[in-house]
Amino acid sequence: MTDDAAGPQAASGRGSAAEVFAVFLKLGLTSFGGPVAHLGYFRDELVVRRRWLDEHAYADLVALCQFLPGPASSQAGFALGMMRAGWAGAFAAFAAFTLPSALVLTAFALTAGGIAGPVGDGALHGLKIVAVAIVAQAVWGMARTLCPDRERAAIAALAVAILAFVPGAFGMAGAIAAGALLGLALDRGAAQPPAGRLALPVSRAAAVASLAAFLALLILLPIAAGRSQALAVVDGFYRAGALVFGGGHVVLPLLDAAVVRSGWVTPDVFLAGYGAAQAVPGPLFTFAAYLGAALGPVPNGLAGAGLALAAIFLPGFLLLVGVLPFWDRFRTMAKARSLMQGANAAVVGILGTALHSPVFTTAIGDPRDLALALAGFVALTAWKVPPWIVVGLSALGGAALAFAG
Template sequence: MWADTVRSGQGTPGEVFAAFLKLGVTSFGGPIAHLGYYRDELVVRRKWLSESAYGDLVALCQFLPGPASSQVGFALGMMRAGWLGALAAFVAFTLPSALLMVIFALVAVNLSGPVAMGVLHGLKIVAVAVVAQAVMGMAKNLCPDKERAAIAVSAVAVLAVLPTAFGMVGAIMLGAVLGLLLGRGSGNTSGGAIFSVVSRPIAIAALGCWLGLLVVLPLIAGQSAGLSLFDGFYRAGSLVFGGGHVVLPLLQAETVEQGWVTEHQFLAGYGAAQALPGPLFTFAAYLGAVKSGEPNGIFGAVLALAAIFAPGYLVLVGTLPFWDRFRTMARAQSLMQGANAAVVGILGAALYSPVFTGGIHDLKDLALGLLCFVLLTAWMKPPWMVVIVAALGGILLEVA
């Protein structure tokens, strides 16, 4: 049982903060890599929980919408030191990359000259390679058969007709329905039980809050610019399935299409985020900081960051007490398999526009993008190293 495999409540918020701050400044490589860092530090070295308990927690967070690695960290902090431990884990893991993204946002607006422009152009090019790698990996894992590959293509078709945030919601809903009709879920119950420290009343309240905000925020968003910003980022955070890179098309729809940031700013920030440790969701802090019009700057960054992380944590808290029963339902697994296949299509559409169309303008750009892709996939170089190569390549292209 979970209670037997987790040393729940035996730590302090300070201990949790120190452990996750270390992870926040050293965890490069994206959400899958983050889960490996967690395992090495908290399961193997510190022995906060067993391998089976950790595996079951990871399975839950990958099933839910939101940033999986950050959700795992939040849950581990809660189990170790209660609600304050959960807050400590979130702040410590998120703060380093969020601060760096805000600094980049404040500095980038003042950059000029061929070298600076070359760096920004290189960041847009490396985004093409990173997203292409993500699409390839997700397609292999989430579309392993012809039916789910067809669902991914249907999602692209939906976005071709309706290229908005509503189109993305429709594509995910269509994928979920098609997945339910396919009925590929097995209801597998392998792994240990998750014995939650969250009570059912708190869980129900969290789910109600998540759904209530998702419904109410669009209705009241027009009352202030701050509510409008919170609504956009909250909706993006509520619809992210399948990994951190999936947030790219959702944020593009909520920011670029709204005229809050330019496509140039968006792609440069996304490229810079690849060189940083910690969660990719801190890209939201950059977007909130560079946003045209109030709120922006530090306040805009904090508001955007809170909005994009909130739904994932509310859903996690709301699901913990019910996960053992829910995961035995084959229909639930079928529904999620279809939704995840649609997500692959959504990210594939984003790879074309705005990523490829915004970053690749001629054969020289394409050559640099292909070099970055090969370094990531064939040479297995870490993203931060490839970002440096792209920045230097962008400078050469600009001054040549």
């Protein structure tokens, strides 16, 4: 075993699930700023302060989680908990990091309907407007990173064209597949140099079983969805979690396809919750808890929140467990990097389409709304104001607009 592997191997199994839960609960209560910021918090707390693993092992884990579909920071937290305290540690890390924001958003979903009057309605409208600024910032940043050349910019534009003619989840899956194939054809990827080995207690048999479960659910849930509303909810949120490439904000169009186009949630309720999700710490995927609680048909409320939350996180964790024993070999393949570069470029086009509809078309009704959205965008991009502050100011701005008439 190499020296680089010694760090994660030494850290594995040295702690308890209770210790992992306490550490990740602190992170779940304080980690604002999205997946990239979360990974920075993890590094500071677990690599620098607590020395659970070394820099090489952490970099390797981050590369894996950013490569796979799913919530990168939650996948990294799941793996870090596993490295520290086995399977119990993995689930402790997930629960502690996820529950704070999930509970807040569920409570918001259950009480938002009681907000009445022009000021309350205006504040909710401000939450919809801030979603325009936040998604625009995500599109801008992802385009600069994931579409740096004309070929990948063209793939993003192609994804927009595909969704123009085939809206919904099938169009998104087709756009990602087309982008991946074009990326493979361009063959521009460079293999990631080895940085060490990830030592986690996952056997090849468990990995194969996990991948088989991921594919079986992806194929069988749409078939079973017609039998009950609960299965339909699981199918919609599972599919959204399985197709998320390129960051947490990309889940927005997938969830829109699952719950808004189906009529389970209105566009206004959807965007108000998405805006509120920016003001809480922890993973953006906990937006699913809000949606599950706010669903029109049952299961909704607490049952719907729990069902949606479990369904959206499950595919990312199944993929992570399924890939872990094979990652050291797979990451050295240049063609795999090319494939992912093309898929990520298509994701930019998908998110750009969502910026237009439902985000912009639902939230912006007049020039005053547009001015408030532009102010939020400038605050996020030029002034680097934390998102939760921009969310609060936008809610106040929406209330002020309503009060001014």
